[in-house]
Amino acid sequence: MMQLFNFMKYSSLGVLLPVLLLAFADAQPVSPIAPVAPTRPAAAAPARLDLAWPTPNRAFFEGRGIEAFVQPTASGVVESGLFGGYRNGGTRFHEGIDLKALLRDKRGGPIDPIFAVLPGVVRYINLIPGNSDYGRYVVIEHTGVTPSVYSLYAHLSAVQPGLRIGDTVERGQRIATMGRSSSTIAIPKTQAHVHFELGVRLTDNFQAWYDAKGFGNRNQHGLYNGYNLVGFDPLDFFRKWRAGKVAGFQDYFAQMQQAVRVRVVTRAVPDFVRRYPSLLKKPLPTDGNTLGGWEIVCNPTGLPFAWTPLTTMETLCERPGSVRIVAYDEAIIKAWRSRSIILMTRAGPKPGRDLQDVIDVLFK
Numbered sequence: 282m283m284q285l286f287n288f289m290k291y292s293s294l295g296v297l298l299p300v301l302l303l304a305f306a307d308a309q310p311v312s313p314i315a316p317v318a319p320t321r322p323a324a325a326a327p328a329r330l331d332l333a334w335p336t337p338n339r340a341f342f343e344g345r346g347i348e349a350f351v352q353p354t355a356s357g358v359v360e361s362g363l364f365g366g367y368r369n370g371g372t373r374f375h376e377g378i379d380l381k382a383l384l385r386d387k388r389g390g391p392i393d394p395i396f397a398v399l400p401g402v403v404r405y406i407n408l409i410p411g412n413s414d415y416g417r418y419v420v421i422e423h424t425g426v427t428p429s430v431y432s433l434y435a436h437l438s439a440v441q442p443g444l445r446i447g448d449t450v451e452r453g454q455r456i457a458t459m460g461r462s463s464s465t466i467a468i469p470k471t472q473a474h475v476h477f478e479l480g481v482r483l484t485d486n487f488q489a490w491y492d493a494k495g496f497g498n499r500n501q502h503g504l505y506n507g508y509n510l511v512g513f514d515p516l517d518f519f520r521k522w523r524a525g526k527v528a529g530f531q532d533y534f535a536q537m538q539q540a541v542r543v544r545v546v547t548r549a550v551p552d553f554v555r556r557y558p559s560l561l562k563k564p565l566p567t568d569g570n571t572l573g574g575w576e577i578v579c580n581p582t583g584l585p586f587a588w589t590p591l592t593t594m595e596t597l598c599e600r601p602g603s604v605r606i607v608a609y610d611e612a613i614i615k616a617w618r619s620r621s622i623i624l625m626t627r628a629g630p631k632p633g634r635d636l637q638d639v640i641d642v643l644f645k
């Protein structure tokens with residue numbers, strides 16, 4: 282309801298905004314940022330998704346509190362198992378939710394089966410726990426939904442025998458067994474859980490960015506390296522879906538919180554918008570030569586969810602390759618300090634470390 286209200290309130294601004302922004306390129310950022318004006322006629326309401334829960338725990342569907350299904354860290358504070366900046370006094374970002382074990386073997390080890398939440402294609406399986414913080418993990422791309430998000434299941438004790446990259450899986454199909462595997466974190470038996478993520482993948486050209494970054498070790502996970510995956514809050518999505526506020530991911534992305542609007546001057550079309558065309562707010566210029574850049578709206582954790590192509594006329598006076606913060610919402614940025622999205626400098630706001638990484642990976 283709030284979204285609709287805001288849209289109606291600001292929709293006329295949407296037309297004026299590009300003009301105003303050009304005129305006041307060095308002005309202070311506006312807050313709150315105006316919503317992205319939809320440019321396409323509303324399509325027929327999409328069918329409501331049929332989602333499965335990743336574990337056999339029924340607590341979420343029964344409407345019970347998060348204590349009934351979320352696994353906290355050693356702190357015991359249940360919020361530490363949620364998506365966001367609940368860890369280390371709010372400074373450490375957790376990009377998924379941790380779902381606790383319901384079933385145990387005689388020695389107390391977790392034995393919960395792990396299920397695919399939607400139909401999809403297995404894109405990645407890491408069988409060597411020592412190769413990742415995620416331990417053994419599986420990534421599924423849900424090609425039948427728009428946008429085609431991925432789901433990720435981590436710290437597994439075993440991947441379902443016979444499951445291979447490229448396999449098609451059904452909603453609710455068993456893909457693994459819960460565990461506590463990780464290369465870096467020692468997860469005690471009592472805190473065994475599945476780390477569950479939903480998100481989008483930034484690029485098909487990830488290795489180029491990884492090599493340039495000089496991490497000093499090999500990228501063991503190809504396109505499914507954590508730096509190439511940007512998650513959103515799976516519990517928030519499941520809650521809105523359960524409440525009937527969203528039918529699926531397209532609705533959910535359209536309602537995402539707008540934290541920052543970035544302008545990138547480039548002629549490049551990132552493969553991101555080709556893989557997630559529904560996030561384009563306007564069609565690409567038909568003549569490829571007239572694309573002059575992008576205005577990209579990101580959510581509080583840096584997920585680029587609304588893309589407006591700009592023409593060369595619109596970016597005429599701007600330096601090719603420049604990246605500029607056009608607007609940001611100060612309150613949202615402050616509330617999400619576990620992610621470095623904006624850096625205040627004497628010259629004005631600049632992309633913070635995490636936002637810069639996202640942009641660099643997108644345009645590498």
Ligand SMILES: [Zn+2]
Nearest residue numbers: 377378379476
């Ligand atoms: Zn986790």
